[in-house]
Amino acid sequence: MNTRSLWKIEAVLFDLDGTLVDIRGPFYESARYAFEQMGIAERLTQARYYELLDQHGLSLGIPERDRRRYAHLALGHFVQRLETELQPELLPGVIEALEELKRDGYLTGVVTSRPGDPQALARKLESLSLGKFFDVILTSPVATLKALDKTENLILASKRIGVEPSRCAYVGDEPRDVRAARAARFATAIAVATGAAGYDHLRTHPEARPDFVLRSMRELPALLTALEKGCWSPTSDT
Numbered sequence: 607m608n609t610r611s612l613w614k615i616e617a618v619l620f621d622l623d624g625t626l627v628d629i630r631g632p633f634y635e636s637a638r639y640a641f642e643q644m645g646i647a648e649r650l651t652q653a654r655y656y657e658l659l660d661q662h663g664l665s666l667g668i669p670e671r672d673r674r675r676y677a678h679l680a681l682g683h684f685v686q687r688l689e690t691e692l693q694p695e696l697l698p699g700v701i702e703a704l705e706e707l708k709r710d711g712y713l714t715g716v717v718t719s720r721p722g723d724p725q726a727l728a729r730k731l732e733s734l735s736l737g738k739f740f741d742v743i744l745t746s747p748v749a750t751l752k753a754l755d756k757t758e759n760l761i762l763a764s765k766r767i768g769v770e771p772s773r774c775a776y777v778g779d780e781p782r783d784v785r786a787a788r789a790a791r792f793a794t795a796i797a798v799a800t801g802a803a804g805y806d807h808l809r810t811h812p813e814a815r816p817d818f819v820l821r822s823m824r825e826l827p828a829l830l831t832a833l834e835k836g837c838w839s840p841t842s843d844t
Contacts, residue, residue, distance in 0.1 A: 614793050615775050615794065615833065617712060622720060632687055639680070639683045660806065696736075707826070724744055775794045800821075
């Protein structure tokens with residue numbers, strides 16, 4: 607029996623920031639900038655930022671009425687730094703996980719909200735020794751809040767690699783990645799707690815709980831192997 611057919615996973619697509627490369631430091635700087643621009647009284651230290659991130663995710667507990675303005679300011683600051691000064695740093699276990707997935711025959715790709723030319727991103731990934739792993743790379747055409755929804759690009763990526771969405775998995779680091787995977791009708795949504803949301807926040811999210819939550823990319827190959835063998839159920843913790 608082909609055990610992979612149990613979960614129908616033939617391709618694994620990845621978010622970039624917080625999933626493959628470390629962006630917690632730059633995210634903090636952008637959050638602090640937004641707090642200052644909005645005149646929020648609380649002085650956002652790095653320790654406090656990570657505490658709020660673990661509790662509330664990217665909203666940081668900001669009142670609903672102010673979240674759109676905060677997101678606009680923080681995103682603009684982050685994108686500007688991406689274009690001018692940020693050098694990406696790989697998260698632990700990424701290379702090893704991708705090597706194992708390719709050995710196991712999975713198609714892989716990157717679907718990110720980062721704006722810009724996907725060819726430019728491909729060159730940057732090549733400089734990090736990642737380029738050889740990916741069969742498709744898609745970026746966002748513009749830096750807007752609407753572009754943060756990756757649903758359409760997930761569907762497009764599955765078409766480009768010739769795999770039905772129902773045979774794809776998406777790995778991201780925050781609830782909106784889970785929502786996009788669900789909307790694209792992917793087989794499974796996997797979250798890794800190395801980016802914009804903490805482990806407990808991902809595991810217990812009331813509206814966008816992933817099927818599986820990992821503490822690092824090192825755990826992904828073992829999870830996929832267990833899924834192939836029918837040894838893991840959704841919402842199981844690793």
